[in-house]
Amino acid sequence: MQDNYNYPLDIEWTQEEMLAVMAMWQTLEDVYETGLPAAQLMKVYQEFKSVVKSIGEERKLGRDFEAVSGYSLYRAVQAAKATPDKVIKMKGA
Numbered sequence: 395m396q397d398n399y400n401y402p403l404d405i406e407w408t409q410e411e412m413l414a415v416m417a418m419w420q421t422l423e424d425v426y427e428t429g430l431p432a433a434q435l436m437k438v439y440q441e442f443k444s445v446v447k448s449i450g451e452e453r454k455l456g457r458d459f460e461a462v463s464g465y466s467l468y469r470a471v472q473a474a475k476a477t478p479d480k481v482i483k484m485k486g487a
Contacts, residue, residue, distance in 0.1 A: 399462035402455045411445040418442035418467070419459055426465045429483030432474035439471055 401419045403412050421438040424430045446452045456467035464486045473482045 402458035402462075407445065414441045414445050415455070419463075422459070422465050422467055422470055423463070425470045425482055426484045426486050429481050432478050432480055432482050435470060435474045435482065436478070439474070 401416055403415055407415065417438050418441070421430065421435055425435055443452070446455060452467075460466050465484070470482065470484050473484060
């Protein structure tokens with residue numbers, strides 16, 4: 395597990411919003427490092443989307459996180475949508 399990077403966050407968010415976005419990044423780490431049920435990823439993703447409503451902002455944050463961690467939000471969500479009843483384990487970059 396790589397803990398030597400910072401999660402991309404917006405200082406304008408409330409503490410609750412920051413926690414929802416941080417939960418997304420932590421869940422994404424779990425998907426890549428240990429595997430996770432697709433439904434669990436999608437639940438956290440929906441909470442993330444309640445904070446990050448714009449697709450442009452989601453893409454920017456996803457790219458920022460991938461740049462520091464090697465973990466792709468887009469690829470993980472696509473895998474979860476394709477196999478909603480399975481445990482997904484992504485391979486890192």
